[in-house]
Amino acid sequence: MxxxxxxxxxxxxxxxxxxxxxxxxxxxxxxxxxxxxxxxxxxxIGWTTYAGSVEVPWTVRLPGANPRGIRCLFTGVYRDRPVSVAEYTYQTSSTSYVNGQTQVTTDSHDFVACVIHLPYTYPGIEVAARGSGSRMWRWLTGPDDTEVGIAEFDSDYRVRSTHPEAVRKIIGPAMVRAHLAGMAPNWSLHGTDLLVYWQGRMEPARVLPALDAVLRIAGLLGH
Structure with a gap:
């Protein structure tokens, strides 16, 4: 048997x-x-394609910070600005125990990144909408030294920067109004690279409108 x-x-x-x-x-x-x-x-549309894994400096600012995570990279010029658009991935593993057996599950996380390469260099700065944890932490610990001094913005958005003293010079009233009106996505800036990303696979129909949003942010820096 x-x-x-x-x-x-x-x-x-x-x-x-x-x-x-x-x-x-x-x-x-x-x-x-x-x-x-x-x-x-x-x-x-006249862009250059780089297939396979390509190393670029701004992957350190993406979830997972995987230096070999670029699946495909496109570079070119959009509205007179040099740009890069990439599909990026990283993996996480989790371990579970079923009937005394160890099972390891690997999940892939996919993102699309849009980068505008600016003509000037900036200190590192990141602006992101606050989640419930960030709001609670702020309530417990008080204002950060990177806040811009506009209550509605500071309560809704977290700013991180390597140079807190430069935050109010980079994020001015016009930038604040754009965020509060829902016209600006989360973004980060380091050196000459202004970065916006979202989760998912690349869809050409979404790329150019996303670049328009990044360009809007670029035009508001310091205003």
């Missing part, structure tokens, strides 16, 4: 492998076609 069960188990495993391999190959082909389609779109 035991031998029969073993044969059945082996047969099931063989069937599973037989079914899985074609599915994996199909997924790989679909991904390759998707990346080729993105490259064709980039070429159609």
């Amino acid at each position: 035991g031998a029969i069960i073993a044969v059945i188990v082996i047969a099931l495993i063989a069937v599973l492998i037989t079914l899985t391999v074609p599915l994996v190959m199909l997924a790989q082909r679909r991904e390759q076609r998707r990346l080729e389609s993105l490259a064709q779109w980039a070429t159609s």
Whole structure:
């Protein structure tokens, strides 16, 4: 009886492998076609395509900070500004125990990054909408030294900077109004690279409007 069960188990495993391999190959082909389609779109608007893993300095400001996380990179000029647009990924692993067995699950997290390369250098600064944890921390500890001094903005947005004394010079009243009106996404700036990112895969129809939003931020720096 035991031998029969073993044969059945082996047969099931063989069937599973037989079914899985074609599915994996199909997924790989679909991904390759998707990346080729993105490259064709980039070429159609005069941009340069860099396929595969490319190292750029601003991945340190993306979730996971994976220096080898760029899946594809496109560079070019948009509205007279040099830009970079990339699809980025990083992975996390979690361990669980089921029936005494250790199971490790790996999850991929995908993002799209849009970068405007500015003609001037800035200190490191990041602006992000506050979550409940950030609001509570501020309530417990008091104002940060990077706040701009406008109560509604400071309560809704967290600013981090390597040079707190420069924050109010970079984030002026016009920038504050844009954020409070919902017209500015979360962003970060370091050196000459102004960065905005969001979770998901790259969709050409979304890229140029996103770059318009980054350009809006660039035009508001110091105002």
